[in-house]
Amino acid sequence: MNARSLVLTLLACSSFAALEGCRRKVTPAATPVPAGVDAAAAQRRADAQAAEAAQRRADSIAAANAAASRDAAGDRQAQLDMGNILAQRVYFDYDRDQLRDDGAAVLDAKSAVLQANPSITLVVTGHTDERGTAEYNLALGQRRAATVKRYMTGKGVAENRVSTQSLGDSQPASSGGDESAYQQNRRAEFEVRGASGILVRTRD
Amino acid sequence: MHLPFFRVLAAVLVAAPSLVVAQDTTSRGVRIGLTYDPGTKPGVVVLPVSTALGDSVAAIVSRDLDLGDRITVIPLDASASRAVARAGAPNWSLLAQLGAAAAIQVTPTPSGLHLAVYNVATRQTALIRDYVAPPASSVRAWRSAVHGLSDELEQSLTGTRGISRTRVLFTRGGRLWLIDSDGHGESPLAGAVTPGSAAWHPNGRTITYSTYVPSQIVVQDIGGRGRTVASGRGVFISPVFTPDGASVVYAHGEDDGVDLYSVPASGGAARRLSVGRGSDNVSPSFSPDGRRIAFMSGRAGHPEIYTMDADGTNVDLLTPLDVGESAYRASPDWSSDGRLVAFQSRIDGQFQLLTVGLRDRALKQLTSDGSNDDPSWAPDARHLVFVSNRSGTRQLWVIDAESGRARQLTRGASVRLPSWSPRLGEP
Numbered sequence: 001m002n003a004r005s006l007v008l009t010l011l012a013c014s015s016f017a018a019l020e021g022c023r024r025k026v027t028p029a030a031t032p033v034p035a036g037v038d039a040a041a042a043q044r045r046a047d048a049q050a051a052e053a054a055q056r057r058a059d060s061i062a063a064a065n066a067a068a069s070r071d072a073a074g075d076r077q078a079q080l081d082m083g084n085i086l087a088q089r090v091y092f093d094y095d096r097d098q099l100r101d102d103g104a105a106v107l108d109a110k111s112a113v114l115q116a117n118p119s120i121t122l123v124v125t126g127h128t129d130e131r132g133t134a135e136y137n138l139a140l141g142q143r144r145a146a147t148v149k150r151y152m153t154g155k156g157v158a159e160n161r162v163s164t165q166s167l168g169d170s171q172p173a174s175s176g177g178d179e180s181a182y183q184q185n186r187r188a189e190f191e192v193r194g195a196s197g198i199l200v201r202t203r204d
Numbered sequence: 205m206h207l208p209f210f211r212v213l214a215a216v217l218v219a220a221p222s223l224v225v226a227q228d229t230t231s232r233g234v235r236i237g238l239t240y241d242p243g244t245k246p247g248v249v250v251l252p253v254s255t256a257l258g259d260s261v262a263a264i265v266s267r268d269l270d271l272g273d274r275i276t277v278i279p280l281d282a283s284a285s286r287a288v289a290r291a292g293a294p295n296w297s298l299l300a301q302l303g304a305a306a307a308i309q310v311t312p313t314p315s316g317l318h319l320a321v322y323n324v325a326t327r328q329t330a331l332i333r334d335y336v337a338p339p340a341s342s343v344r345a346w347r348s349a350v351h352g353l354s355d356e357l358e359q360s361l362t363g364t365r366g367i368s369r370t371r372v373l374f375t376r377g378g379r380l381w382l383i384d385s386d387g388h389g390e391s392p393l394a395g396a397v398t399p400g401s402a403a404w405h406p407n408g409r410t411i412t413y414s415t416y417v418p419s420q421i422v423v424q425d426i427g428g429r430g431r432t433v434a435s436g437r438g439v440f441i442s443p444v445f446t447p448d449g450a451s452v453v454y455a456h457g458e459d460d461g462v463d464l465y466s467v468p469a470s471g472g473a474a475r476r477l478s479v480g481r482g483s484d485n486v487s488p489s490f491s492p493d494g495r496r497i498a499f500m501s502g503r504a505g506h507p508e509i510y511t512m513d514a515d516g517t518n519v520d521l522l523t524p525l526d527v528g529e530s531a532y533r534a535s536p537d538w539s540s541d542g543r544l545v546a547f548q549s550r551i552d553g554q555f556q557l558l559t560v561g562l563r564d565r566a567l568k569q570l571t572s573d574g575s576n577d578d579p580s581w582a583p584d585a586r587h588l589v590f591v592s593n594r595s596g597t598r599q600l601w602v603i604d605a606e607s608g609r610a611r612q613l614t615r616g617a618s619v620r621l622p623s624w625s626p627r628l629g630e631p
Contacts, residue, residue, distance in 0.1 A: 136486060
């Protein structure tokens with residue numbers, strides 16, 4: 001159990017205690033014994049009530065613990081998701097620097113994560129496939145990175161939080177010489193800087 | 205038919221000193237008057253020399269003359285080899301029978317090399333020169349001295365100085381490499397890591413290159429340390445020296461296209477030259493007089509070759525505009541005689557090398573085998589080094605733009621971005 005989920009568990013327990021307090025107010029714990037009623041029967045009833053209360057209490061703790069655990073898992077998943085969103089590559093068509101719809105969707109998600117986490121900056125690196133000249137490909141990679149930056153600043157990300165560079169065709173993601181390899185290589189890659197620990201969730 | 209030029213040669217000889225240092229023996233201003241005709245290459249026999257060192261000198265000179273593509277080196281079989289060089293004088297009748305216009309003999313001496321050129325038609329000695337050369341144990345310096353002799357010899361025979369004493373810079377495996385123009389002496393250059401393209405200073409001792417990581421333009425003496433003359437965010441690529449060597453012109457861009465800039469070679473403030481308005485403008489190459497720059501621009505929607513004045517004005521499309529997005533022309537290199545710009549153009553999905561005439565805009569296709577990139581002219585404005593995948597991997601090849609004769613220069617791990625040096629002095 002990490003520190004965060006421990007905090008969540010403690011929070012859950014303290015809210016349970018508060019609920020208990022409320023319940024006690026609406027349901028008086030010490031029922032006055034009517035005159036002439038069998039004292040033993042009264043004792044059995046009180047015992048049963050106490051057992052029922054204990055069971056409710058145990059059930060509540062279990063439920064709260066389960067909820068806290070679900071939250072922690074969900075939070076871990078959210079962290080992973082946001083990390084993946086930030087790292088997700090954007091792909092381009094041959095000799096093009098225009099964003100495709102799939103790329104725009106990826107950048108929409110990234111922009112939301114950046115806006116929820118103002119300390120993060122991104123370095124965008126443009127890449128190309130091996131066709132064409134090395135020098136032109138460096139320029140083309142730079143244009144792809146610039147397209148990505150332009151789109152994200154258009155989504156409200158501050159201009160100084162996205163920097164651009166190009167490696168042209170010098171670092172292919174796939175070494176193959178066919179179209180599927182070329183498609184893997186025509187991409188923008190993202191390096192996250194300034195992320196210290198936990199990312200703040202985006203508002204859905 | 206070669207008599208006139210040998211007569212001139214003999215006349216020149218009268219003024220030639222008997223012992224000269226290799227680098228300054230050129231008879232300046234003397235031209236044989238032989239205009240090159242692709243169909244006519246004077247036949248030359250390189251006479252054998254009996255020592256082992258003599259053998260290797262003869263082999264180097266023969267190869268140099270052969271690779272120059274202006275002279276036919278007549279091969280000798282073993283018996284002709286024995287018969288052709290009699291003690292005392294050449295075997296004139298055998299030389300004439302072999303079709304030689306001249307015979308050449310290079311003999312190692314204690315201080316260097318002794319060159320004798322014989323005119324077969326007149327049966328006379330046409331040229332005698334002595335060259336100082338370092339000991340053969342200093343392989344690179346010694347080979348360079350032999351190349352220097354070959355290049356002068358070619359000038360004497362054809363009127364055009366040879367190019368065997370030159371080197372080619374290129375990239376391989378994230379390093380810069382050098383190779384002699386005859387394929388010897390291949391070695392990595394210290395200092396340059398993750399290099400892009402490189403280019404030579406006119407002094408032949410200094411180069412400029414870009415690196416990807418960090419993104420910068422570097423000026424470096426060969427064998428020395430590099431100094432950064434431009435760097436920052438975005439790309440810094442395709443640097444070249446101005447023909448006077450005073451400045452470096454390169455391409456830089458970050459978020460709004462890539463444009464050409466000029467910076468003093470010693471460092472200083474950069475000045476923007478091209479106005480690409482968001483397009484890519486890379487790969488500058490100067491006209492030899494330094495007045496115009498050929499470059500590649502994507503301003504028309506696809507890469508084409510343009511020229512502009514050195515200050516960025518008077519932009520002109522050099523290659524005939526192909527309508528349609530499949531056109532892709534790049535990597536211009538201006539020949540040292542100013543007549544042609546070599547470039548690559550996509551034809552049927554592969555890149556081929558072409559030249560375009562500055563005066564008449566006439567196109568000539570030089571290659572058709574494999575995909576061919578990044579041409580760089582030799583200082584004779586006739587040969588080009590380029591990258592081709594015709595052997596299966598990207599290797600350097602040299603082609604004679606006149607005859608189309610091609611040879612493979614590198615083997616081994618794949619290479620890119622060659623740059624042919626100017627004519628070099630002593631190493």
